[in-house]
Amino acid sequence: MKLYHIVRTDGYSIDSLGLTSDVKEATSIMKNDYNAHMPDSLEESEAEMSYCGATEAMLYNNGEDVFVWSVFTLNTSDMAAKQ
8 A cells, every 4th residue: 555745844953744555535635725824916937936746845945944845655555574
């Protein structure tokens, strides 16, 4: 079985946004959090560097903050086999 762990960092801390067995739900959680952190306006260069994909995202926020998201895949059958 696979689990998907969604994390976000701002370079100071790492936050867990959730754990799910549905990759589409994991992507949705990440994209919703990306959009929630989107400022009202971005400078052109920051907009060009910012992106949100299926398992990774990066948001440059007006020269003040950089947020990074990742969806990590955990294979629980591999974990059980190692024990």
